[in-house]
Amino acid sequence: MGVQQQAVGMHMAADGQWLTFLALILPFLGAAVAPVLTRMMGANAAWVLALLPLYLFVHFLGFLGAVADGGTVSGGYAWIESLDISFSWFIDGLSLTFALLITGIGTLIVLYAGGYLKGHPMQGRFFSFILMFMGAMQGLVIADSFLALFVFWELTSITSFLLIGFDHVRAASRRAALQALVVTGLGGLSLLAGLLVIWGATGENSLSGLLESGSALRDAPLYMAALLLILGGAFTKSAQFPFHFWLPNAMEAPTPVSAYLHSATMVKAGVYLLMRLNPVLGETLAWETILPIFGGTTLIVGTLLAVRQTDLKLMLAYTTVASLGLLVMLTGFGSEKAVEAAVLYLIAHSMFKGALFMVAGLIDHEAGTRDVTRLGGLRSAMPITFTAALLAAFSMGGLPPFFGFLAKEEIYYGLWTGDGWGLLLTLVALVGNGLMFAIGFAVALKPFLGEKVETPKHAHEGPVLLWLGPVVLAAAGLLTAIFSATSHFFLTSPMASAVAGTPVEATISVVPHIGLALFLSLLTVAFGIAAYMLIERLRSGMVSLLAAIGWGPDKGFDQFVTGSVKASSAITRIIQNGRLDFYTTATFTALALALIVPMVMFGELPAMPKWPELPFYEWAILAIAFIGLGAILHARDRLTAIVSLGIQGFAVAVLFMLLGAPDLSFTQFMVETLSVVILALVMTRLRLSPADHRPGREKAIDISVAALCGGALALLLLQITQLPFNPYLSEFFAENARVIAHGRNIVNVIIVDFRGVDTLGEIGVVMIAGLAILALVRIRSGKRWPEPAPAEGEK
Incomplete structure (x- = not known):
C-alpha cells in the first residue's frame, strides 16, 4: 500500500503520519476490548477506557501550534489507486476544533457512562458502541477524500442507531433508533450523490483539492444540483426543519448518548459539512437564502417546542434543535462576523449543552425523575450538580464572563447589517436566544430551588464519575472566555478562517463593548427573564396550539413508514405472488x-x-x-x-x-x-x-x-x-496466450487465465445448482412435494 504524504504549511514526518492513522483506528480497537475489560473491572473500566480518548485529545493538541500559525496537516494512504481514491485526512482549524471537542468531551462521557450505567449488564456493550461512534465521528471531521468522508458519515448513522436503541426491549427506543437511521440514512444517500456530482463537476475527489479549486464549483452548471444534494445530507443529520423530529425522539437513549451524540458531536456533523464547504458553495444567492430561511425556522420551531416540554432531556433536546438552526443560519448569512459568531457559538454550545445534559441525567439517576414539575429543592442535596448546572446555564443564557456571552455578542454583530434581511434575522436570533435563556435557567434552577419535593428516589449527590463531566465542561465555558485571547489564537481564529476561506482574526472579549450588540444582548436577557417567569403560561399555550395543529412531521414519519409497508405489501402481492409461471413469463417478456x-x-x-x-x-x-x-x-x-x-x-x-x-x-x-x-x-x-x-x-x-x-x-x-468484425481481441489473445499464460490452446487460456474469475464464478454457480438438485433428488418419498390438484374436469 503506497503512502501519500502531503502537508500544506507544515511537513509531517512518517512517525506523525502513523500516529494519526493510529488515532483513527484506536477507538475501534478500544471498542473491541471494552466488553472484556468491563467484565473484568466493572464500572472501574471507565477509567481505563477513558485513557483512549484522552490520548487522542493530547495527540490533536499537538497540532494546535502549527494550525494556529496558518498551517494544515494532511496525509493518508492509497486506497483504490486505479480510481485515484485514497484514505486521507486533512486537519485545519475547523477539523482540529471538532476533533478536540469529540475527544475531549468523549473522555468525560466515557467516565460519566461508567457511573451512570454502573451495574448494568450491558455496560461493556455500551462502551463498545460509544467508542465506535467516537471513531466514526473523529474520522468524519478529519477525512479528506470523499469516499472516506462518506464511509465515516454512514458509520455515525449506524453506531448512533445502536446507541439510541441500546435499551432495545423498549418499543420507544427501537422506534427512535429506526427513525434516526432512516432519516440520516436517506440524508447519507443524498450526500453521496452530492459528492459524486461535485466530483464530476470539478474533477476533485478530496476536500483539500476542492477547497483549492476556488469558484470552480460555483461556476459549474451542476452547482444547484450539488448544493441541494449536500443540503439534503446536512439538514437531515443536523435536524433542520422539517427533519428535526428525529433528534428529540433520540432522547430515548441513555443520557450519556444524549450528552455526546446529540449535543456535541453527531448532530453537528451536518453543520461541519456546511462550514467545510462554505468557501466553495457559499457566496451565492441560493446559499445565502436557503440556509438562513431553514436555519431561522428551525431556531424558532425548536425553542417553541422546548417551552412545551416538562422532561429535562426533551427541553434540552429541542433547544439543541434550535441551536443547530442558529448555526446553519449564521453559516449561510455570508458575513465574516456571522462566521465568527457561528464558530464561537458552536464551541460554547458543545460545552454548556454537554454539561446540562449530564446534569439532567445525574438528577434522573439520583432523584428518579426528569420531570421538572416533580422536582424542587435539590440544591442542598446536590450542591456540586447545582453549581455545574448554574454555570452552564449562565453560558447558555449568554451572560458574562462565559463563552456563551462572547458568542451571543458576536451573533448580533454578525447579523445586524441595517437592511431588512439583517433586521429580520436579528429579530429571529433575539427571540430564539431569549427562549433558550429561559429554558437553560429552567433546567438549572427549577429542580434545585424552591420547596423540597418528594422524589421517587432519595436524592443525594452523585459519585465523582457523574459530576466530573458537567463540572469540567461548565468550568471550561468560564475559562475559555476569561482567557479569550488564547482561545481565539488557538481555536476561534483558525476555525473561522477555515470556514470563511480567508484569514479571520477574532478579537471579542468578556469586556462588554457599548453599542447595538450590547443593547440587543440586554434586550435578550430581559426577554429571557420574562419568558422564564411566564414559562408555565407559555407551556400551556404551546400545548393548546400543538393540540389545535394536530399533525406534525413526527406523525408524518409514522404515516410514511406505514404507507411504505402497505405499498410494498401490495406490490409484493402483485409481482411476488408465489407462482413460478408468472415469474418466468414476466422475466422473458422483459x-x-x-x-x-x-x-x-x-x-x-x-x-x-x-x-x-x-x-x-x-x-x-x-x-x-x-x-x-x-x-x-x-x-x-x-x-x-x-x-x-x-x-x-x-x-x-x-x-x-x-x-x-x-x-x-x-x-x-x-x-x-x-x-x-x-x-x-x-x-x-x-x-x-x-x-x-x-x-x-x-x-x-x-x-x-x-x-x-x-x-x-x-x-x-x-x-x-x-x-464489421473487430479482430482486436482475437489478435490480443493469439499474441499473448503463449507469452503471458504459457498455453497453446487459446480457448483454454481464455477460460482459465484471462477470464479465470468468470470461470470460478460459473463453477460456483454449477456447484450450488448441483447441491440444490442433489437435495431435491434425496428427498424421501414421505417428504415429496404435494401433488397438484387435478384440473377442472379431470378425474
Whole structure:
C-alpha cells in the first residue's frame, strides 16, 4: 500500500503520519476490548477506557501550534489507486476544533457512562458502541477524500442507531433508533450523490483539492444540483426543519448518548459539512437564502417546542434543535462576523449543552425523575450538580464572563447589517436566544430551588464519575472566555478562517463593548427573564396550539413508514405472488422488450438475410431440430418432453462440429446430456402426467412470449453478425496466450487465465445448482412435494 504524504504549511514526518492513522483506528480497537475489560473491572473500566480518548485529545493538541500559525496537516494512504481514491485526512482549524471537542468531551462521557450505567449488564456493550461512534465521528471531521468522508458519515448513522436503541426491549427506543437511521440514512444517500456530482463537476475527489479549486464549483452548471444534494445530507443529520423530529425522539437513549451524540458531536456533523464547504458553495444567492430561511425556522420551531416540554432531556433536546438552526443560519448569512459568531457559538454550545445534559441525567439517576414539575429543592442535596448546572446555564443564557456571552455578542454583530434581511434575522436570533435563556435557567434552577419535593428516589449527590463531566465542561465555558485571547489564537481564529476561506482574526472579549450588540444582548436577557417567569403560561399555550395543529412531521414519519409497508405489501402481492409461471413469463417478456424496443427506437433492426444455401446434411440437422421441437410440443407427459428437449441441444452440437468448433461441440454435448439426466432424475420425484392441462388462453400467452424472445434473440444475433468484425481481441489473445499464460490452446487460456474469475464464478454457480438438485433428488418419498390438484374436469 503506497503512502501519500502531503502537508500544506507544515511537513509531517512518517512517525506523525502513523500516529494519526493510529488515532483513527484506536477507538475501534478500544471498542473491541471494552466488553472484556468491563467484565473484568466493572464500572472501574471507565477509567481505563477513558485513557483512549484522552490520548487522542493530547495527540490533536499537538497540532494546535502549527494550525494556529496558518498551517494544515494532511496525509493518508492509497486506497483504490486505479480510481485515484485514497484514505486521507486533512486537519485545519475547523477539523482540529471538532476533533478536540469529540475527544475531549468523549473522555468525560466515557467516565460519566461508567457511573451512570454502573451495574448494568450491558455496560461493556455500551462502551463498545460509544467508542465506535467516537471513531466514526473523529474520522468524519478529519477525512479528506470523499469516499472516506462518506464511509465515516454512514458509520455515525449506524453506531448512533445502536446507541439510541441500546435499551432495545423498549418499543420507544427501537422506534427512535429506526427513525434516526432512516432519516440520516436517506440524508447519507443524498450526500453521496452530492459528492459524486461535485466530483464530476470539478474533477476533485478530496476536500483539500476542492477547497483549492476556488469558484470552480460555483461556476459549474451542476452547482444547484450539488448544493441541494449536500443540503439534503446536512439538514437531515443536523435536524433542520422539517427533519428535526428525529433528534428529540433520540432522547430515548441513555443520557450519556444524549450528552455526546446529540449535543456535541453527531448532530453537528451536518453543520461541519456546511462550514467545510462554505468557501466553495457559499457566496451565492441560493446559499445565502436557503440556509438562513431553514436555519431561522428551525431556531424558532425548536425553542417553541422546548417551552412545551416538562422532561429535562426533551427541553434540552429541542433547544439543541434550535441551536443547530442558529448555526446553519449564521453559516449561510455570508458575513465574516456571522462566521465568527457561528464558530464561537458552536464551541460554547458543545460545552454548556454537554454539561446540562449530564446534569439532567445525574438528577434522573439520583432523584428518579426528569420531570421538572416533580422536582424542587435539590440544591442542598446536590450542591456540586447545582453549581455545574448554574454555570452552564449562565453560558447558555449568554451572560458574562462565559463563552456563551462572547458568542451571543458576536451573533448580533454578525447579523445586524441595517437592511431588512439583517433586521429580520436579528429579530429571529433575539427571540430564539431569549427562549433558550429561559429554558437553560429552567433546567438549572427549577429542580434545585424552591420547596423540597418528594422524589421517587432519595436524592443525594452523585459519585465523582457523574459530576466530573458537567463540572469540567461548565468550568471550561468560564475559562475559555476569561482567557479569550488564547482561545481565539488557538481555536476561534483558525476555525473561522477555515470556514470563511480567508484569514479571520477574532478579537471579542468578556469586556462588554457599548453599542447595538450590547443593547440587543440586554434586550435578550430581559426577554429571557420574562419568558422564564411566564414559562408555565407559555407551556400551556404551546400545548393548546400543538393540540389545535394536530399533525406534525413526527406523525408524518409514522404515516410514511406505514404507507411504505402497505405499498410494498401490495406490490409484493402483485409481482411476488408465489407462482413460478408468472415469474418466468414476466422475466422473458422483459428480456424480449429489452432487446426489441431499443432496436426499433434507434433504427438498429438488421437487414433480413437471403435464403441460405446449405449442404443437404446441414438441412438434415435443422430438420432433426424441428422434429425435436414438435416432439416437445406434442409430448403427453413431462418425461417425454424432457428427453425430446435434448434433441435441439444435440442438433446444435452437431452444427458446431460441422462448422469447425469441436471443443464447443463437445461442451454442448456434455451440457445437454447432464441437463437431460438431471432434469429426469428430478422429475422422477414429481408427478409426470398429465403434460399440460392449462387453458388455451395461458398457452397462447406462453407461445407468444416464447416466439417474442426467440425472434428478439434472432434479430440481435443477425445485427451482431452484420457489423464489421473487430479482430482486436482475437489478435490480443493469439499474441499473448503463449507469452503471458504459457498455453497453446487459446480457448483454454481464455477460460482459465484471462477470464479465470468468470470461470470460478460459473463453477460456483454449477456447484450450488448441483447441491440444490442433489437435495431435491434425496428427498424421501414421505417428504415429496404435494401433488397438484387435478384440473377442472379431470378425474
